[in-house]
Amino acid sequence: MNQTFMYFQDLFLTLLGFWAEKGCVVQMPYDVEKGAGTMNPETFFRVLGPKPYSVAYVEPSRRPADGRYGENPNRVQKHYQLQVILKPSPNNIQDIYLESLQRIGICLREHDIRFEEDNWESPTLGAWGVGWQVLLDGLEISQFTYFQQAGGLDLEPVSVEITYGLERIDMFLNNIENCFDLRWNPSTTYRDIRHRDEVEFSRYNFEEADVNLHFKWLGEFESEAKRLIEKNLILPAYDYCLKCSHTFNVLDARGAIGVSERANLIQRVRGLACQIAFRYLDMDLAAQGLSHVQVPGS
């Protein structure tokens, strides 16, 4: 099926090259910890408001609770997502997406490719969309979403988000059953680069993270975000919102969050995200001499 080895770096370089050809800005990952590529400001802010924007980037995504001390062939506390945002979404976006699969060496006809319902929702970002998981011979390789709301705001125009699970795709392409056996380049494996990371962060997230300190930080990050919102420093405020979210995830992995507390904390982070989105868009529209944001339901 695959004559040549698809190195991990070749995979994301090829995909980034593909989307660059389609007119996307190729961006860098954002330097604050986050659970998914969607939380990168290049997605969170750019999908708001009327300005067209297309972007692609690789995002290291941290999910502390998914850590398995480097011992599970499929689960890691940090993985790499390749994220594409197209705003507005082109009519033939599914075809373009399938073309990208061909570019990385997947002969579509030889596989069972399906779009199965999977609607995306991020309670902490006040965001949701409608879409599918894309299955390649039963393996989920991408998430495909038409964003309907972000930061509690209705989106107009609608952006489409495509997220590739890079490890899974590369494992599929190279017929490898353990992600640590992936070859990053001809001389280096995924294990060489990532394994110690997994071991140490799993220990940290599950055993060592200081719970009291994290709760304290959560409060402080939240206050700082609120203070910055008042000063109209929206991008810095968003950084602190992201920090809240990651701190929450660490506490969760540590098993330190009770059930009713969970809902309350999610609500608090969501409140920040919604205020930030609203202020961002409001200022952006005002700068362009456009009318102000309509908050749904008001």
Added chain:
Amino acid sequence: MDLELLVEIGCEEIPARYFDSILEQLNLRFSQSLSEFKLPAGQIDILATPRRLIVVIHQLASCQPDRTEIITGPPFAQAFENDKTPTRAAEGFARKHHLRVEDLRCMETDKGRYLGFEKKIPGKEAGQILLELLPSILTHLEFPRRMKWEESHFFFGRPIRWLLCLLGGQVLPARLAGLEASNQTYGHRILDSNLRIEVRDFEDYCNQLSKLHVQIDPNARLEKIRGLLQKVAANHQGTVIHDPDLLKTVVYLNEHPSVVCGNFDPSYLRLPREVLITVMREHQKYFSLQDSQGKLLPKFLAVVDSDEVHHSSITLGHERVLRARLADASFFWDADIKISLEDRCEKLKKIIFQEKLGSVYDKTGRMGMLAEFIAKSLKRHDLLEDLRLAAKICKADLTTEMVKEFTNLQGIMGGLYAQAQGISEIVASAIYDHYKPAAAEDSSPRSLVGAILSVSDKLDSVIAAFSIGQVPTGSKDPLALRRQTLGVIKVLLDHRISLSISQVAAKAHSNLKRLPQRNFEETYREFRDFLKDRMKFVFREQGYRYDEINAVVEVDSDNPLECLERLRAIAAMRSSQDFYSLSVSFKRIKNILVKAGLDNNNTLPVDPELFQAEEERNLFRKIESIEPAIRRSRKTHEYQAAFELLASLRPQVDRFFDQVLVMADDKALQKNRLGLLGNLLMIFTDLADISEIVVS
């Protein structure tokens, strides 16, 4: 001339679970709209694939029929002068309609005679009607979740990407969601690279698409898949484990279905069958196979949207995915089993049952008390020990990795882990079964311990929810209280458990301690009607007639089993002539009493001294003579005997009504007679209200 309408709405993949409702709505709205527009049509076919909604209307009239309308002007009396010359009013009316007065006639109407004429209104052409109708129907289609994707803000289940619309072979240029209809469609997305083609009519459309790997008829796909599953299973010395829901789902995940058979490592067969089937089904939508002894085979069947020539590479992919899934499941099983269910109970304190109703741990405590109460009231003290243990640990599986991954295995996993951890079979199977019946078709728990545990679980949930005012309204029933109440009734009937629901509910309410916001009376008042409705539903499902059900349930619905027995008795009696005519008499009695302002609870005393007619006295004696026997029958649940005694009243009742005037002028007489009739109703009051029986 009749036309054929072909509409294809080309979409991005619509979720499989949407289709039942979409097809029904399309069928209904098209047939209703055509009849509203008086546009005669033959058969309507609604077809669909994940990417297409297809409407075909055969023998559609090209035009609405012409119709005539009567247009009236001035009253005929004021239309002409004496010399027959038209009045100004008549001339004005004619001019307004561009007619001559000679063209007008005298029209007879409900309101009198008027000058007027018959106006011919030509029917609209079908095309003209459809141009408006199509967008309107599609705009109003309902989906579980709608989305927008383009500038015009059209909302639909998934993006629409093309519209094909042919009326009598001509493109009907309907507009929708920024698209204009054409005669073009597309082949299979993968197998034919989405090849664009032009079609002439439905026949041409079917022929071309079937060559392009698209089977547009869901029933044909279903039959194909069913056949292939059987064939491939047989090739692998197995049979498919029946799964109609999964079958229906995969029909709408494919345009060109075929079936591949893959293998998994037989060492995974050490996992329980339920786990293997669930992993395959929930994660991967695979069918499981078993051998002739019913033993699971290390194989699976996947329905894929591809051609047989590509099966070998596809199978490898699916096998690899399942391998990772089974590795996870097997890890969960091994990890879960190490911690005993009893040790897990502590963790249930952290799982909220419902915000205002405490933790799941609290709930299991309440379930234990309720189960004990039920066992004691059934005089089954021998079950107490098993029930206490079962109630305590039955929810512990909520803390296992397996149930976190597959919530629909709750209960089942608890039972399997209990068994694996050496807990007695009776307790393990009660835990395994305690969510049963999970749906209307599902069976009740197998053992009495399981049945009591199931009833305790459900009644605790329902009474707790009612106690905080969480009562289902309309389609909103987030805690599935309707299903759980139906479950309680079904389990009690299946196990022939005779139980006063109000007593158990009172116990359930008292278990809540400080939690409830409403006292028991308030809670139960609302619940009683809710329960009654569910009981009526269950009895109707069993084939009883609604009037029999009303007669029984309306007088007393506290004990479902006892209700059913009264219902059986009344159903057996209803064919008897005496019973029938008594039902008529009882209606009459009820009416008389209601008119006199008396209800069931307000009976007047009877003084035998005041009887005048022989018929009164006879009826009174008859009532007195059968009353103790009826009481006895009621106590021993011999309801048919009671109803037979009731039927034996007929001659006395009939003669009474023939000879006696109840509403006599003498008030004392009248009161006494009303009292007699009241007594007659009273002795049956908690058996059935036979006046409810509809006499045909």
